[in-house]
Amino acid sequence: MAVCVAVIAKENYPLYIRSVPTENELKFHYMVHTSLDVVDEKISAMGKALVDQRELYLGLLYPTEDYKVYGYVTNSKVKFVMVVDSSNTALRDNEIRSMFRKLHNSYTDVMCNPFYTPGDRIQSRAFDGMVTSMMIQVC
Amino acid sequence: MEAAASGGCGSGPPLLLSEGEQQCYSELFARCAGAAGGGPGSGPPEAARAAPGASTAASGPVADLFRASQLPAETLHQITELCGAKRVGYFGPTQFYVALKLIAAAQSGLPVRIESIKCELPLPRFMMSKTDAEIRFGNMAELHGTKVQIPYLITEKNTFKRMDDEDKQETQSPTMSPLASPPSSPPHYQRVPLSHGYSKLRKSTEQMHPAPYEARQPLVQPEGPSLGGPGAKPLRHQASLIRSFSVERELQDNNSSYPDEPWRITEEQREYYVNQFRSLQPDPSSFISGSVAKNFFTKSKLSIPELSYIWELSDADCDGALSLPEFCAAFHLIVARKNGYPLPESLPPTLQPEYLQAAFPKPKWECALFDSYSESVPANQQPRDLNRMEKLSIKDMADFPVPTQDVTGDDKQALKSATDEALPKDIKQQLIFVSATPKDSNSLKARPRSRSYSSTSIEEAMKRGEDPPTPPPRPQKTHSRASSLDLNKVFQPSVPASKSGLLPPPPALPPRPCPSQSEQASEAELHPQLNRAPSQAAESSPAKKDIPYSQPPSKPIRRKFRPENQATESQEPTTAVGGPASVATVKPHPTVQKQSSKQKKAIQTAIRKNKEANAVLARLNSELQQQLKEVHQERIALENQLEQLRPVTVL
Secondary structure, X not given: OEEEEEEEOOOOOEEEEEEOOOOOHHHHHHHHHHHHHHHHHHHHHOOOOOHHHOOOEEEEEEEOOOEEEEEEEOOOOOEXXXXXXXXXXXXXXXXXXXXXXXXXXHXXXXXXXXXXXXXXXXXXXXXXXHHHHHOOOOO | OHHHHHHHHHHOXXXXXXXXXXXXXXXXXXXXXXXXXOOOXXXXXXXXXOOHHHOOEOHHHHHHHHHHOOOOHHHHHHHHHHHOHHHHOOEOHHHHHHHHHHHHHHHOOXXXXXXXXXXXXXXXXXXXXXXXXXXXXXXXXXXXXXHHHHHHHOHHHHOOOOOOHHHHHHHHHHHHOOOOOOOOXXXXXXXXXXXXXXXXXXXXXXXXXXXXXXXXXXXXXXXXXXXXXXXXXXXXXXXXXXXXXXXXXXXXXXXXXXXXXXXXOOHHHHHHHHHHHHHHOOOOOOOEEHHHHHHHHHOOOOOHHHXXXXXXXXXXXXXOEEOHHHHHHHHHHHHHHHOOOOOOOOOOHHHOHXXXXXXOOOOOOOOHHHHHHHOOOHHHHHHHHHHHHHHXXXXXXXXXXXXXXXXXXXXXXXXXXXXXHHXXXXXXXXXXXXXXXXXXXXXXXXXXXXXXXXXXXXXXXXXXXXXXXXXXXXXXXXXXHHHHHHHHHHHOOOOOOOOOOOOOOOOOOOOOOOHHHHHHHHHHHHHHHHHHHHHHHOOHHHHHHHHHHHHHHHHHHHHHOOHHHHHHHHHHHHHHHHHHHHOOXXXXXXXXXXXXXXXXXHHHHHHHHHHHHHHHHHHHHHHHHHHHHHHHHHHHHHHHHHHHHHHHHOO
């Protein structure tokens, strides 16, 4: 379903990035990188309002010809970016939301681990497993 | 034949070793070389990492090793000759490997020939004698004190880890040579294939190698106890380090009944874990916070990724803290890992909290809450909540657990918010709170991390909870309102003006601004009401005569209120009396008077109760208003802080 999933820290460096193993994975990395600007734009747009009022799910960040990029921001400014295939039209907004919710929950589980220092790369197996379940190959 | 054999050896027959064989042979070689050279630790691994041909194995340990293969001495002689050590006078790597292969062949029943080593053979088996145990013990003294305990924990687990014979042989032979670290240890344990698991992952446990090695020695023999006894004695000399672990040596028999359950925790192990838990956290039903557990487990010298993974496995509810069963599972996994078992993909069923709680109920513990552990997983939340509630209720004089207290760490915030949510739901009954804890555990899993609850809100909720009981004492049975309405209609055609105290139908709650005014107003109304009440009973005209009678009953009520009101009230009755008296009067009937006096009293009591209720509610309201102001102020302060912090966080 998702082609690439990335977790970006507050300072805009990646904590976790994983894509479907295709020949051109770097392309996904670039897409995630460029989407960070869009994410920043969206969260600054409601900067005046209270953080509580800002919704965590940012929705479609930008579509490209082949892919769509969705974003999600946590209250601690950790961003989740997901790239999905445009041809997969069956994916609805609700499903994307639920995927982000699962990501967020798994991320919180990783945070709970006292051996994980925030800012490290995420190496949790449970997190990997969850992301794998989201990236089941449709092709 | 001998010449041919030795010639064959001299020319160096191509020795085809499988990867597994290569591994274990190199380790054995390094071990023999290292043992001869003394000291565990850096020496042997370096020797192993260097070209295997760089060193030689001393004959002493090699002889021991060969004897451990339990082949008859004659066979061993033959092997030694065949491999060429006798010829060259030392055991170089080639000779050693050939010898090992020949041993394997001999053990599998093949004749001891050069040809036999050309084919695929299982790894040679070595049963070490206790003398070796003692030799190894000399190294123990160098080991770090506290951590010696851990390798001994799982002696029993090592016995029958894999029931496959091949695996068993493979497991045993690598376990024989724990001193060597293989040259290429992948940093990620999860990718290590099983057969190489133990040997490859010893890097972090180099210090412990002799210890677990020694621990395993008696176990290699199926008839454990006989060897375990003498083997255990030198261990017990180190009793100061080992403490309760020496008891575990006798558990080998117990664990031989769990051939495929290396993840099962035995009683003694459990006791040890529980003692360790107690040393970190005196209350067995409470939790160990993440940081405390981290410090403790870091002492085990496992790598951080491994510890992180162990935590992931054992913290079943992902709350950042370890309950007792979770702690036992984590400890067990660490010990298993240190003894070379690769970590499982998921938590084994025997290590799951429910299983552990069910399998090891602890009646001997003084904490009565722990008995409730016999329930399912949410139960571990339950005693925790109960425990928290008990502790807190002692502190709170309102007999209400105040969650802001007794928070041992941020890890508990989730629970606190969960309890906060539970508390307002059913304030009066803590039993219902207990039944609500499964809800809490679910909500914990959903992780409501809001921390907006404060003690004041709980008190307000408390008071709100108390509010409902008080209004009911304001019964409507005497329908005072209705009576006043009727009386008002009755009186309006008469002298409304003269009754200065007369107000339009009195509201149930007199106007708020000043309770005293309201009381005064209500008092002022009292007499017209009293006056009206008898008049309602009788006709309007006879009521006027009753007013003098109404005055004595009204007087005791009057005296209840403040004395300054009496002056005004005394005036009003007089005017009231004067007013109605000027109206046409009719001779009152005695019977009517009695009825009216009874009604009067009833109405008076009702009015009194209503006024008391009014007063209480008024006070309550003012207090709540005060609290509301305080909370508002708090909120403003927090918002200010947030505003101050915001420029830092916004990118």
